[in-house]
Amino acid sequence: MSSIIQVENVSKLYRLGASQHRSYTALRDVVAEKAKALVQGFGSKNESPESKSRDFWALKNVSFEVNQGERVGVVGRNGAGKSTLLKVLSRITAPTKGKITIRGRLASLLEVGTGFHPELTGRENIYLNGAILGMTRPEITSKFDEIVEFAEVEKFLDTPVKRYSSGMYVRLAFAVAAHLEPEVLVVDEVLAVGDAQFQKKCLGKMEDVGRQGRTVIFVSHDMRAIRALCQSAILMRAGEASETLSVQEAVSLYSGDVLPNATKFPVVHDDIVIHSYKATQLGEWVDELDGGEKTVITVDAEIRRSLTSFRLGIQIKTALGAEVCRSLTPDWNEKHENMAPGRYLFSITIPANFLAPGSFIINLTASRYGIQDYLAYDHIDIHTIVRSPVDFNRAHLGEPIPGSVLISELWSIKKIEAGI
Amino acid sequence: MLTSNSQAHLSEAVVSPDSRSIESQRVTVIEAGKQEKQYWHDLWSFRELLYFLSWRDILVRYKQTVIGLSWSIIRPFLLMIIMTFAFNKVAHLHSGKIPYALFVMAGLLPWQFFSTALSESSMSMVTNKDMISKIYFPRLLIPLSAVVVSFVDAMIGFAIYLSMSIFYHVYPTWRIILLPLLMILTFLPSIGFGLWFAALNVKYRDFRYIVPFIVQFGMYVSPVGYSIATVTNPVIRNCFYISPIAGIIDGWRWALLGQPLHLTGFSTAILTSVAVLVFGIWYFRRTEQQFADLI
Numbered sequence: 001m002s003s004i005i006q007v008e009n010v011s012k013l014y015r016l017g018a019s020q021h022r023s024y025t026a027l028r029d030v031v032a033e034k035a036k037a038l039v040q041g042f043g044s045k046n047e048s049p050e051s052k053s054r055d056f057w058a059l060k061n062v063s064f065e066v067n068q069g070e071r072v073g074v075v076g077r078n079g080a081g082k083s084t085l086l087k088v089l090s091r092i093t094a095p096t097k098g099k100i101t102i103r104g105r106l107a108s109l110l111e112v113g114t115g116f117h118p119e120l121t122g123r124e125n126i127y128l129n130g131a132i133l134g135m136t137r138p139e140i141t142s143k144f145d146e147i148v149e150f151a152e153v154e155k156f157l158d159t160p161v162k163r164y165s166s167g168m169y170v171r172l173a174f175a176v177a178a179h180l181e182p183e184v185l186v187v188d189e190v191l192a193v194g195d196a197q198f199q200k201k202c203l204g205k206m207e208d209v210g211r212q213g214r215t216v217i218f219v220s221h222d223m224r225a226i227r228a229l230c231q232s233a234i235l236m237r238a239g240e241a242s243e244t245l246s247v248q249e250a251v252s253l254y255s256g257d258v259l260p261n262a263t264k265f266p267v268v269h270d271d272i273v274i275h276s277y278k279a280t281q282l283g284e285w286v287d288e289l290d291g292g293e294k295t296v297i298t299v300d301a302e303i304r305r306s307l308t309s310f311r312l313g314i315q316i317k318t319a320l321g322a323e324v325c326r327s328l329t330p331d332w333n334e335k336h337e338n339m340a341p342g343r344y345l346f347s348i349t350i351p352a353n354f355l356a357p358g359s360f361i362i363n364l365t366a367s368r369y370g371i372q373d374y375l376a377y378d379h380i381d382i383h384t385i386v387r388s389p390v391d392f393n394r395a396h397l398g399e400p401i402p403g404s405v406l407i408s409e410l411w412s413i414k415k416i417e418a419g420i
Numbered sequence: 421m422l423t424s425n426s427q428a429h430l431s432e433a434v435v436s437p438d439s440r441s442i443e444s445q446r447v448t449v450i451e452a453g454k455q456e457k458q459y460w461h462d463l464w465s466f467r468e469l470l471y472f473l474s475w476r477d478i479l480v481r482y483k484q485t486v487i488g489l490s491w492s493i494i495r496p497f498l499l500m501i502i503m504t505f506a507f508n509k510v511a512h513l514h515s516g517k518i519p520y521a522l523f524v525m526a527g528l529l530p531w532q533f534f535s536t537a538l539s540e541s542s543m544s545m546v547t548n549k550d551m552i553s554k555i556y557f558p559r560l561l562i563p564l565s566a567v568v569v570s571f572v573d574a575m576i577g578f579a580i581y582l583s584m585s586i587f588y589h590v591y592p593t594w595r596i597i598l599l600p601l602l603m604i605l606t607f608l609p610s611i612g613f614g615l616w617f618a619a620l621n622v623k624y625r626d627f628r629y630i631v632p633f634i635v636q637f638g639m640y641v642s643p644v645g646y647s648i649a650t651v652t653n654p655v656i657r658n659c660f661y662i663s664p665i666a667g668i669i670d671g672w673r674w675a676l677l678g679q680p681l682h683l684t685g686f687s688t689a690i691l692t693s694v695a696v697l698v699f700g701i702w703y704f705r706r707t708e709q710q711f712a713d714l715i
Contacts, residue, residue: 010452014713027624087712091450091556094709100450114554119480131472132555134465 003065003103004184004215005089010098012059012084012239058084059095060239068183071206071216073226073247075254076236077287078385082219085236086110086188089217104183107133111188113173118162122153122172125161129176143179150205151175166390171198178205184215203228223251223284255285269374271307275300277364279382287382291357291406292389295350297382299364302343309369310339312346319359319383324404328365353408356401357388459705463558473565478572492576496532500525500580503645513646518677519588525581526676527644527669530606533574534613534665535635541566541614542621542631549715559708560701563618567610571603581676595675602671608693609664612700619707622714643669648682661685664692 059081066072074082087093089100090108115132116125126147130140148154151172153164161169187206206229210216220226226233226247233250235242237257242250267274277300278285281293289295297314313328327348330336362382366374389406448458482489500521507513508520515523541563545552548562585591620627642665651657660666661682667689673679 026626027620027630028626030624088450091448092553093712095450095452097452099452100448102448102450104446106448108555110554111550115551117476117480119483120476124476124479128472128476131469132551132557134469134557137468 004068005066005103005106005217006101007062007064007089008099008101010059010062010085010088010095010100011057012081012088012093013096014056014058057239059088062098062239062241064234064241064244066184066215066217068215069210069213070232071210071218071230072244073230073233073250074217074219074236075221075223075226075233075250077254077257079238080236081239081241082236083110083188084239085241086186086217086219090186102184105134106184106186107177107180107182108186109174109177109188110186112170112177116161116169116173119160121160122148122157122164125172126176129173130180133177133180134182135180139181147172147175147179150178150201166393167198170390174198174202178202178209182214184217185209186217188219189221199225221286221288223254223286224282226251257287267375267380271304271368271372272366272374273302273304274364274366274374274380275302277380277382279362279384287384289355289384289386290389291355291386292352292391294352297348297350297362299346300343301346301366303339303341305341307339307368309337309371310367311337311369312364312366314348314362315365316350316355317361317363318404319361322404324355324360326365351408353389353391353406355386356404356406357386357392358401358404359383359385360404459558463560466557466561469557470561470565470568473561474568474572477565477569481569489576492573493580496525496528496577497580499532500528503528507645511646513650515647518590518679522581522584522588522590523647523673523677523679524645525577525584526673527642529574529577529581530602530668530672531639531642531644531665532577533570533606534610534668535638536573537567537570537610537614538617539631539635540570541611542617543628545618545622545711545715546625546628552715553712559711560615560704563614563704564611566618567607567614570610571607585676590677592676593678595678599672599675602668602675605671605690605693606668608697609668612693612696612698615700615704616696619704622711623707638663638665642666647673647679648685649680658684661688662692664689664696668693 062081062085074085076082084093086108087110088095089102090106090110092108092110113129115129117128120128126144127137127140130143131137135143148157151168151174153168153172156164156168161172164172185206203225206216206218210229216229218226218229230247232244233247234244235250235253235257242253245253265274265276276298278298279289280286280296280298281290299312301312303310311328311330313326313331315326316324318324329346360383362384364375364380389408392406503524504521507524508515514520544562544566545559551557552559552562617627617631621631641660642663643660648657648660648666648670651660661684667682667685667687670679670682671686671689674681
């Protein structure tokens, strides 16, 4: 069978100076630089060595093929190039080198609800979003009832979507995209949103898409979803793609990648040997946390002799280093200060809806208070990004949320006197 | 980019008997550094999006603001009154037998269309940046839809003009038949400059602070509130016609009010309009591929 997607030696270069260092190029800077160059005479035209060092290859010689009807997962750490790969595949951005051949229509779903307008009604947004995704009007009309039924929004069709709950919003957006009938569907992390039941429905829909002979390329941090949906997977590491692997292989390699400082384990001391330290959500290792789910931090350690004043725990910091909180084994139970020899699994749950969206470092500490620090120099950290919980008001996601933690309790509002 | 439908049909027929995919089967080749030949084909297949984007902006405008529609009436109307006052009553300029207000309004119509199109399309890429960084479609459609929306506003202005012409009993002659052609002509520099400014606005984010200045400046160097005929020095007069808008405004006044047409000026306007359009498309296309990285 011939391949439906053929990617040959694709590379993508970003110049950090232009788009990320400063958030944009300002005309006044360009004018100022040109003027300066003019004053200094026709100075050296070759690029400064500094500009070279800010080049960043997001993709390096990526090559792979996907056959018709295959469902391929793309896994990898943050910054491994997954999103760039999808953007290049879906023609949002052009590759710097290489060639991609796609047979048939490719539609991409990189974010749910892109192009939705909050002021427009559900009905209007279905048409608008469909058109943005490349559907024609008759196509949308013929799928309209199916979309509405899938999204379960019949009653709210003529309500502006700004009044929708976040769940409804996501359902409608996914429904429109899922009813597109492209030969290739590219999906990025879409299932991270929506409740469990809806996620199941989406997975089912995507499986149907595959069964109809269409091809799915699916990026996720959720290994359960990858396992459930994909037949094969590609592992991305620092811009390079592995060959096509079995899902099992890819997931276990990825899990190795997300283990913090894997090379440092085991950390061996006379008193204690630490075998592993990891963060899991719903039983899977993850390097990006869903803020709306519980996160379980687990430490596998062997205590080699009876210890007193023992404390093991985590400290959560923001990426900038501000301390958010800590939690130690004897915090609420002084009995845990004394540990008998043996191998233990220590785990602590970070509650759902606790950390605000953003970047965090969760580092492991282990010590005997006032006697010895076991991890003083090893710095065993989990670097993670917390994504916003599904239930969080979508309208507020665009604005920075100050602080590092959320109060997940709801406001109660009671009217105590009627207005005029 | 290459579209070879016939070839795709052949290979597809051998590979898969699935009849559904045969018809829509097309081959897309994305190659680094190549201008996409398929672009114009894509633009055509996404033509409905132009309609939907314009429809969205119009719908939202009239839903969001209570004044909505009335805003598009009040704005040109007030401008017309102010300009009539400034140029007619204060500066004592005259427009022969034609009421000065009507004379100003006939010039305001193309100017309002052009200037709104210019500022709206230059901002359009930034306001739609979510879409640009998440979905592929020919980006040209975004500034184009901004121009279309501005044209809808211009039509409201035209309604004001018609009511004024009834009020003053000054009716258009047969020449109004040629007005659609003039409208098309006005589209050319509006799209051309609009695309150019839209691209510049993505590239240089402080460019947006310059746009209102350019628009304001343009209003005074274009004969909106006065007639170029009042300028006696022929050299200065010809300088006015460097901008295509001057000739176009003359054209509208000729079609609506029977004002004399400066032929050299008008033909210059046609040439410069086409040139600006070609340049705008070229510049936009040249920078388009980087938009998602820059925005």
